Structure formats: C-alpha cells, structure tokens
Amino acid sequence: MRLPPLLAVSSVLLLSIVTVYGEESKSLYAPGDNVLELDIDNFDSMVYGSPRGYFIEFYSSWCGHCIHYKPQWVTFATKLKDWSSVVQVSVINCADEKNSPVCRAHAIDAFPTLKYFPPHSKSKDDGQKYTGDKYELPSMALDVAKFVRADYVAQRPPTWPKVEALPSTIILEQLWSAMSPSQQILVAVIEEDPFLTGFATVIGFGKNPFVEAVVMPSSHPIAQQFSGSVLPTLLIFKRDNPNAPDFVSKSEMSVFQMADKIDEYITAVADTVHQGPPPPAAVIPGAAAEDVVAAPAPTKTLVPLNFEQFKVQQLDLSSALHYMLTQEIPRKPVIDNENLAALKGWIHLLRRYVPGTAPIRRLFYRLDEWTQLQSYSITAESWIAKVAELQTDLGHPLPANASWVACKGSKPYLRGYTCGLWTLMHAVTVQAYADEKDNHGFKPVVEVLEPIHQFIYHYLSCEICAKNFHHMTEANELSLVTRPEDVILWLWRAHNNVNRRLAGDASEDPSYPKRQFPDAALCHDCIVNGVYQEGKVLEFMLRYYTDVRTDGLVPTPGYKVTEFEDGKVQKVAVKHLNPKFAIHANNVDKLEETEARLRQQQVDANPKHHWRSLDSDGYAGAASAQSADRSTFYLIWFVIVGIALAFAYLKYRQNRSKFWKTFYYYNDYKLFPWSSNSPANIRSKYVA
Ligand SMILES: Cc1cc2nc3c(=O)[nH]c(=O)nc-3n(C[C@H](O)[C@H](O)[C@H](O)COP(=O)(O)OP(=O)(O)OC[C@H]3O[C@@H](n4cnc5c(N)ncnc54)[C@H](O)[C@@H]3O)c2cc1C
Structure with a gap:
C-alpha cells in the first residue's frame, strides 16, 4: 500500500525563536532588597562549606504568589541584614531555566519554598525545609534563631557571637569592664529557655560596634534586680549610667520591636560620636511647603486595551508546552502515586486535543504511549531523557527555550508561563468540544476538566495558585458539569473568577490589567446590559481559540518527508512546511499506528531485524x-x-x-x- 508522502513527515519545522527579552533580568529582587541572589554558578560555592548559614527562598519569578510574597521576604531580609555574618537571607529564581538543575536537585516542586542550610553544609541533603508560617515574620526570625542556636551548640563557629545564656555568676560591673570603650550600650534580654528572642538579639547586634547584647533567665541576679512584669524583658543600659537601665520594657515586645528600640539608642550614640547633624529634608527649589509635606496621591490612569494580548499565538502555546515538559513536570524528582495518575491523565488529554502542528501532536501521541506504560514511577531524569529523545526524533517541534508573544509581560517576570498555560487549557477545551460535541458517550468532567484539575493541582508550582484552583473546582461544582460545551464555559468562568480576584494585585502586570474576558471591544454581542450571554460567549470562544497565529515562527528550509511502500522506505525528500499546518488528532493516531504496523511488518518479514530495538529504530532513520x-x-x-x-x-x-x-x-x-x-x-x- 502506498501512503501519501506528506503523511509520513519524518522531521519537521525547526522553530526560529524571536528574542523577546534581551538582556533584562528576570529576577524579582533588586540590589537594595538586602537579599543575596544565588544562581547555578554560585550556589554550591557560596552555600556549601561556608562558615555562615543560608536561609534561602526558592522562588519562581512568574508565580503570582511569589510576586505577592516578595515584599514580605524583603522586609524579613532587611530586618535580618545584620545577621549576615551568621545567616544570610538569599533567593534563587527557579523560573530561570539555567537554575533548574539546582532547584530540581533540591526537590523544589512548589513556590515559594524556604530552606535553611547550616554553616559548613556539604550537600543538598543538609538543607532543611522551613515549615513554619512564612508570613509571621517575627516568629520566623525566632525559628531561624533556633536553627542558629542548634548550629552554635554543634559547631561553636569561632567568628560567631556567643549564642548562649549569661552565667549566673556574672554581675553588671564585670559585663561593663569586659566591654570595649566604643560599646556604649549594654542590652540584656531576660527570658526563659530556649531564649530565642534573646539569641535573635545577640545574633542581630553581635557585630555592632556600639552594643553588647546578653541573654539571661529570670533567675539571674541582674534580672531579679531589674526585670519588668512580662517576659521577655528588654533592658537597655547606657555607659554614662551603667548601674540602672535607661529602658525597661513594660509590655510584650516582638523581636523586631526590640531591635527597633535598640536601634534608636544606637542612632543617638552614633550621632553623638560623629557629631553630625541629621541630614536635611530634601526640598525642591521653588516648591510650596505643602508640596514637600504631602505629595498628591497618584491618580490611577485607565490603561488602554492592548489588543496584542488577545491573540492565540502558537509560539505561546509551544513555549508553555516546552516549559511544562522540561521544567514544571520534572520538578518532582520521582513521579509516582497520584502524581503519576495526574500526569497520565493530562498527557492523554494533550494527545487527544493539543493544538499545533503534526509533529507536536505526534510528540504527545508517543509521550502518552510511553507514559501509560510506566506502572509505578517515573524519575525526573528518565522523563527529561524521554522528552529530549522525542524532540530529536521529531525534529524539535517544541522550541528550545520559552519565548512569549501575546503572553509577553512588560517585565520579564510578569505573565509568561501562566498566561501560556491558560491559553493552552482554553485551546484544549475548545478542541475537545469541537471533536466530541456529537459524541453521546463523551464525559466532559472525566475526560477533560478533571485531568486539567489534577494537573494544575499536582504540577502548577505556584503553590497557592494550585490550591486556589483546587478550591474553585469544589466551589464551582465541577462535578455537576454534564454538557460538552461546559468544558469551555466552566474554564472560562473559572478564569474570570481568577481575573476578578487578582485585579489590582501585586502580581498583575500594570500594562495588562486584569479584566473580565471577553471585553466588549472583542465581542460586542457577548455582553448585554452588563451580563454575559453564554451562547454568544461559546461562539466567540470557538472562533477565538481556533484562530491560532504563527507570529515569531519561521520554518527553517528543509525538513524530511519519507515515503513508504509495502512496509519499505522508498524515498526521503526535503520539503517545506507551513508552520500553520495542523493535523487532526485522529489523523496522527492513524499515522502513528500505520507506521508502527509497517515497522512491525518489516521486522516480521526480515528476522535479521529482531536483534535491533524497535524504539531506537525510529521511522525517520529507517532508510x-x-x-x-x-x-x-x-x-x-x-x-x-x-x-x-x-x-x-x-x-x-x-x-x-x-x-x-x-x-x-x-x-x-x-x-x-x-x-x-x-x-x-x-x-x-x-x-x-
Ligand atoms: C490555574 C491557574 C491558577 C492561577 N491562580 C493564581 C492565583 O491564585 N494567584 C495569582 O497571583 N496568580 C494566579 N495565576 C496566574 C494568573 O492567573 C495569570 O496567569 C497571571 O497573572 C498572568 O496574567 P495575564 O495578564 O497574562 O493573563 P492570564 O490571566 O494569564 O490570561 C491569559 C490570556 O487568556 C485570555 N483570557 C483571559 N481571561 C479569560 C477567560 N476568562 N476565558 C478565556 N480566556 C481568557 C486572555 O487573552 C489573556 O491574555 C493562576 C494561573 C493559572 C493557570
């Protein structure tokens, strides 16, 4: 039987990628944020074998939750900046693909993840995941102090301040006499074991030239003499009145409030030492006094609708697929149990409805065949190897790096992957509806929405995003969906709920503010009296998500077409392929099945082939x-x-x-x- 030559596309379309970002940094953090930026080049040399500990945020710059968390982490890092000789607050951006090996090695599959590495750590195994409340900054500081205290007891690092309680035999005079003349302030924190507020204070001010900080239990003679009514108590003594505290805390103070109080004293002492006047307030020449005092609050200007964002671009879809396959899925070192089940469901869904060219569909056909055969688990390495093998076999149908067109944000860390993922999911639901609307056996939840839900829940590394989506499937009664068109409409509604929730959020791209979709400018009929007309929305979604643009995609000259006859390769020709060339999933299934059958016939007809692996003997290399x-x-x-x-x-x-x-x-x-x-x-x- 002679197959039409174009059905046997052996190697296709290398995508030439538009350089989107230039040299701009993808990091969420700036030099003034008091965090140390780690990456694949410096991670090991900085963290391992260091005399100080590291408290590291593994984050993803596109993850809305990480963007949200950034101010907290900056505040925390600023509060702990004087701890840096003992523990360094740091970050590493796992969205930067070059850092992926580090993040994968540390088994980071949800963002943000915080880990503490003790001094003289040797490997990733020394990192301890922080499981406390990362939003409660003072208590997180105490938890870090606890880590530090344990390290101090175990290692006694010579360069660290003494993270230990004052012996009961030491009296006030001895403390003053042991201090250097520049140390004008003596700080004592009175509390009971495990002394975490006190240790945090000692760590924070241990290197300050003006301060000596000590910790003591309430049974200590000094504490007995001066202690306030609450524990922990902060006492601040000044050198000019060494025997009576200048400050005694009367109410509960957090570790940061204590640090602020001590800073007030240090500032006063430093001013006296340097005799310098406080810096004058900046005055703009010619400005009226009230302008200087209170600048008018900026009024929010309406950002005009940018229609470029409302295009379904193949490069966005392919980039999302690339990022998902090579970065997001293999974040789990081992994929098993419910993670494996979720992966099987998702890849099977993509096999059936993924948008794109024939080679992209073939890639998912083969990936699905392989994934379904994995009974117990898949390691990240074998997954990456399989994807790379399929990419090579099929002529690299997915780009080597993620590049965004309609999903490009105004900053490199905005939009991107999650935008591409939403676009992909909508395109999949539209394709599913188009294929199955007349299929009476079609189960919209089981076959489409649940695989999407499970994939997001298990693999979207923006942890809070995944959880929010999971809650939405419960709140929006996913289980009640029955009509084929609801695969489109349920996801459309869910996405609009997310848009509503995130409008004005820190993660929003100011150049692309969140709106309800579709805007009236895109679909006039869809909204009547401010209410969406679902029938019209459905028609619009079908039009919108099947009109896939190919901006930024250029076919490279020459891809191979192989012609078979009677199970034998007849000729291999070089052709050009329009990047818009798409193929229906059923055709790909038939094509792959026919080729597999022909290969098998070849093997059966020629037993000499039995010793060769059929898998490695791909159709492209048959001739x-x-x-x-x-x-x-x-x-x-x-x-x-x-x-x-x-x-x-x-x-x-x-x-x-x-x-x-x-x-x-x-x-x-x-x-x-x-x-x-x-x-x-x-x-x-x-x-x-
Ligand atoms: C499942 C999921 C859950 C998320 N949860 C959170 C979260 O909890 N917190 C957080 O900060 N970030 C979350 N994100 C990220 C967030 O939704 C956006 O993706 C991100 O802020 C980038 O927004 P964007 O402007 O690129 O548009 P996106 O919201 O990413 O939308 C991409 C494109 O889809 C189209 N579109 C928009 N709305 C609809 C719709 N209703 N129906 C069909 N098409 C539409 C538009 O063309 C738009 O440009 C989540 C992402 C996903 C995939």
Missing part, C-alpha cells in the same frame, strides 16, 4: 538504518574471508617445503598406485 545494515553485513563477510585467506597463506609459508614434498609424494603415490614400492619406501625416497 539509513536499512542501508547501514546491509553495509555491516558485507563488511563482516569481507573480514571473515580476508582472515581465512591470510591464515591459509601463512600456513602455506610455514610448511612450504613439507607441503611440496608431501604433494609430490602424494601425487607419485597416486600416479603409481600399482607400484610394488611400499609407502614407507616411497617416503624414504622423497623425504630427507
């Missing part, structure tokens, strides 16, 4: 593999015959005289068989 086989076959025979001839020649050289004598003897004997001479006589006649 070259065949001729390679033939050459190997001839070469082996050539070598065997050559060796036999050489061996015969050597033997001949070695026994030359004997050979000829034997030859003559034998022939003589044969020539004169009737001779009365016995063979022994003949031998004695010829053999010397």
